[in-house]
Amino acid sequence: MYLLNLFEGHGASFNIDCNVCSCFAGNLICSTRQCLTEHSSEDERRKFTGLPCNCVDQFVPVCGQNGRTYPSACIARCAGLHDNQFEFGSCISKDPCNPNPCNKNQRCIPKKQVCLTSFEKFECSQHECVPRQLNCDQTRDPVCDTDNVEYTNLCTLYQKGKSLAYRGPCQPFCRSLEPVCGHNGETYGSVCSAYADRVAVDYQGHCQAVGALSDHGFHSECAFVSCPQLSATACKPLRAPGACCPLCAGMLRILYDKDKLDNFARVTNKKPITVLDILEKIRLHVSVPQCDVFGYLSIESEIVILIIPVDQNPKPLQIEACNKEAEKIESLINSDSPTLASHVPLSALIASQVQVSYSISSASAQVVPALHSLFISLLFPLSSALRYCM
Template identity: 45%
Template sequence: MSNKSKCRDTCRRILSTTETTLQSLLDDLEIGGCGPLLLQDFFWQCFFQSPETPTASVGGSIISRVGIDSAKWHCCQRANNPQCQRLCSKTFSKSWITYWKEFQTKCLTQLSEENLRNCIDEVDEPCELGCDGLSFCTNFNNRPTELFRSCTTQADDAARNDVSYWQMQNQFSLFGLNLPLKKSSSCTPSLWQAVACTLEIKPCSRHTHTTQICRSDCLDILSQCVDWTEMDLEHTADSICSGISPQNPLAPCISLQDFNTPSENVPQRIAAQVSSPCKGDPCEANEVCIVNNKCAHGTHCTPYRCELGCKLGNVSEYMVPHGTYVRIPIPNNPRGCLKICKCNRGRIEECQPLLCVSLTPCLLGSNQQPHGSSFEIDCNHCSCFAGEVICSKRQCETSALTGRNAAYTTLPCNCPPHFIPVCGSNGNSYPSACLAKCAMLSDSNIDLLPCQDPCKTQKCPIGYKCVPNPKVCLSLMHKPCTQFMCVDGATDCKGLPDDPVCDTDNKQYPNSCFLAHSNARLGYRGPCLRNCRSSGQVCGINGRTYSSECSAFADMVSVDYQGPCVAVGLISDSKTPRCPNVICKELSNPNCLGITPPGACCPICGGALRLLYSRKQIDRALYALQNQSTDSLTLNALLKSLERQIQVVQCTLRGYLTVELDIFVTVQSTEKNPTLVQLEACVREAEKLASLINLQSPRIASELSLSSLTSAKIVHTLDTSGFSPNSNVPSILLMFVTAIFALLAR
């Protein structure tokens, strides 16, 4: 049934093997010459049609547990039409063969289901930065800060084949329609090359990740190049473009003009400053590729690592690493109920149901806000999730009732800017008891001392040794939020999982057990870092004092300034110093996009986001996992899962829980002296994360550690007013830098 001889030979060899599983069979066929698994292809459909075949019966338990593709299954809630929602659920649960064609015809080709279509595309072909190595679509090369869904050699070959076919048949194929071409000087080969490459390479709009061609471009091409005398009267340029272009002229779209000429403004030497080593799937079929941004300083190491993972369904291309908890829809459940499962050495198992939640709107007085929406209440950013109104706790300068607030300090609850740090029972450090109480901690949940080594106050049983294991729990229901672990002195450390730690002498151990048995003191969790200072106290942007820069980076926290923390910064939306008694380090580029994090003293360069999350979602997951590890519901787990979405090796993600009850995340360059392109790439990666969260991509909704995120707000700015007395940047220079960024963004 395949038209590829190598694929047929591989198929015969595999099917002659008596012992095989459906998953291994599909993987072997994919790498054995049959190409990517596409269920719209009849060849691949054969392996799911007959439940009596041995392979299907072996895979049947996997399908019933995970579905055909549970990541795309999450998209079904995005359907506008109830019929499409039902067809989507049936298609991606276990009835692909029966419903795929109907689902594609009635739903995926409809303009009204654009959100559903984009969600499904985001699973297998996420929008990623950069495009290079193309031999036909060369106008798409060397664009390191633009987004593309399918910048691959396969897509490049497909575009070449498209153009050859159109020229040979003298017709243009678009979404199942064959459009006859007329001879016209305006229909040049370069134009059709741009069309074919745009359809195959799929550039994405910046904030919405849509791949729709601009309506004006579509109308121009079809009006000038199609011989309408040979077409049925039911089809016109306007009717066809209505199906592939946004109706709203202000909506984001892809302009063919941008790709009709070479990208001369971004030469190859600039594009080489940004690299994405996981492009091209360098790992094995059962492994997840994870960018290693510790290599960005020219160290001799592999810029990525491969970890054993699990596919979210028999035909899913989306994988999560070993140990990840995922959310999977429960089939035949009209309420959209979910279960939590764990990726365990390549298998999805240990499933247990979550409490079912109705995705109801939120009531705000006499008004309603739909589920999934974001909105503003006074100066606070808010979102609605399943009837829960989630808002930051920013102190507004004015009140609708009383006018200007005379006690306005910029800090939540108008707390005074006193720095008398306390430690919350959730493991988070707060600048003062006032701010801790404003964050809804009770007196019993506040230790009126800074967060310190938990092993100084906690005692382990005789024969055990205490090792610090600090974490920030995202819910006050997470009790106890244990900050240490007790290691049995009689344990054989070699039999424990690899979980490296670094001691205070910068020596690395395979896990905490080896550290404890060596009587060493913990410096920080994770491997020893090489591109940072390993001594000398620093203050993190979270207001917590760390023993070294390396210790802060290992905790995924940016450094605010050198030395111990001494102040809390007044909060603003600008990129300016906020503490008069603190000396801030000079920025690598004073005109970079960035911001001063809330409560911090010094500005930073990089893309910056404020994330809202649902505490009720965290509480529901805690209830479901009460007999298992709940570390996946900590701040560190959330940040690490978010960082996996960063594909540029020159960028790293850091963040903290703010006093305003949201999560501040920054994507910063790992280079000591980053170029403009590298700075821009990190900003674009941050904006990509914001889009994934706001669109509730399956890459967010599927993972338990990320599923509580409800909204992301971009907060980086180019404002440099008042940065320092010595950095008075002329406005002409600022305009020049802004023009460069705009040029790179084209």
Template identity: 50%
Template structure:
């Protein structure tokens, strides 16, 4: 009876305690005292400390039972029995390996472990486990982010000329690695970290298929939500035909091996080989799409950034910059730019706990500060149902997500089947049933709204808005700068709450010493170019846009309306603000909405012509004109953003953030449109998977969910650059580029 009490690490059950008291009370008081002392000292923590966990119960009765058990019961066994009785089901089994792998991963990448054994242990215990798919995807994003296009491979030639597909490892090292693997496999054994697979002579048994497998494993197509795993049917087929079954490990068959290596045939979870067995088309005009930073042209330790600033006359102009950077962790190759602010997970903390660091001059993360933890265990209760952190769903016609207990939804006005006659009479399709009158107002956050009603609908008060669009106001007229500095306009939109907005629309720059200012060309309103904003301001000129003066944006060309509802002097001025253009002329209409049509004034605007082929047009919310490319609608946490960011963005009047990924060329080709659509899908997948590629950057960590619309047609929820002559296509993604800055 006594041995049964100490046989496991769990506390004794009530039945075991009763048995000890019955059989040992008279025979051995010492044993009884020992068991009682052990019971009184277990558990070491106060069960009341876990009361908050009861909020995660699936229903109210189970939650009540949970709280009652933690307050009244003593032993673990009694608690479990009480939970089973009160909740009517067995408690979910918890696999402690997930905690082990997370802690090992964070420690491994936060410190410089010299021992190769540590890496081997991590690979063996965690990295190849099917249940660690989320961690594997996270590591893949950090080690080798997905990039658009592949070319110049000498061995894996079937992967060349794919400008609209995403790959993680399209480079010469991966190409050579695939060839090296093929050479090793010809020896008759395929060596895996946890399994060796004997095969026949692959020179004569499906050599093209083996080559495709080697190339897939190294070039790593970004296919759906999967890592670089081939589909199970392909795996079984090739092992049945080419595997040396007589030498398979005892108990293994082609099917059992593939259950370990490639367990899925779901097209979103695996890579079918047939698309990489044939030659790709070589008739594409590759100059239509240019990737200045892919492959990476910069030295090791420097970060490549596309040159969107242009160059001064006489300069050796390159389409990219190589910037000083820091590694995101000592064992990581993921780079962040100098002066960039990033989030680092706490090595000893819970999920959701981070400290914020700045990339310093010496290439080290410094000035780190702790931040309040994001409670990723905190759910949202919607209509009596529990919605966990990270989930997305619809409430009526609005898209919603739960972010650490914060319910975030779009602000669409919904008209339902059961709506009353009065509701239908009042319905306008705009938030708060505002009228579609275009009388713009400027908010303290720097955002122009089409009307005061729409501004108030977002929570702004009358004291926080002024009539007229924001670019009509001149904050420098109030002379806010010291006498030794000059005021220059710096328009921005702040995503922080209006009550917390510190959002100046100007900058103060020195009246002297322009020769010390880094050269960044700017163009004034008379179409004259200056080496810097300081030099332009010193001459008393007014800024038209950043970057070199361009003939296509001369003052005589005329103004345009941006998708942010602001009027700009030219297309170049809009693009300099990372804003895409809706139509010619001044802004004059509320625009079309997601579900219910829109402003009749849109019929009077002059839209840019659409390409003849390769486009199924889409209309951004609040815009008048259709576009060809990709669009993301992002839900974001205002609570997170309040402490993090002030950036230029495009906010829709329905409360979400709109990112447009469009070709710059006035008449884009079908290939360019497809590339932009694929880039939008990639960004959406990064947001929805909370990839460190995005959320490591402090402002982007507030993004909660992305919905993607592409010109190919149809919404898809992802599982998931300035124009320069001769450079083909750049991608214009206003929000993401702005946030990263």
């Protein structure tokens, strides 16, 4: 093996082993995937689980102060949280309104969020305090109650003495409130509760496992999960990081600069920037109405974005259209496009990798590029180089 010293400029992206890295303002920012390489020892191979920090396959969830549920305390620590920065149990199971943090003339409303900014600098509160009003204004911000009745806003819902099921218009397919597990490892009360968070559903029922993050990893507890049948039989599916079940989608795994997000939060409204903020901005750049945007913060601290066909039985053309949208977003991020930078938080996205679930008819067309990339990587094993940012 030989080593090279390579100096990379601002905006350069490259791979080190299985991790994607980028130089940003002189700093090297890399994903935190657990890698096996050809140089790994037998002992390293034996201990390899594929999970961050080689944590064991345990699903004993903890809730971080960033609002993210981690599958175990080990994985939370690996993500940089100290023991006093998480507590056992999923975030959604916590009641942020007990004890009541609001004033007497205010009502405490749970409002779950996963924060990307430093929670030490910008509190990642999981509630909002709204005034107790006798007369509600007619500002339209629709919400749905547990009886599947829609109200103009939260004020009118609580004025009627109802309980909030989820934010957004009522959906007919959510009349029965049955728990589902989101790709983020969080259990939601219904499909629509997950969708309101812009989280796609992994499987029915409570979350019970963390999916493999590597082809070389462990025998996951996902083996005991009952996955929904894929409606699009003509799709070669993918699995989102940490999820159990396959799906047809275009997927982006994105590196972001937390310091830059902190700066944005500091000079704007001094509120945390959340995963939902990023997803709603990305959604503005998806131009195909047959595709929608979902996502979450992965346990490897990347933003995962899924661009998924909205139809239950998507046609190959619809799957292909969502793939193209994912590839377009990847190109905008990696080229530092002004189109994205015009939406303030998005300029903190610094590098992206795309993976698509090709329709079977187009899968064969991808073989040659894949082999070409493999040939190039064998000729130039850049993971053997020491990389520095200028």
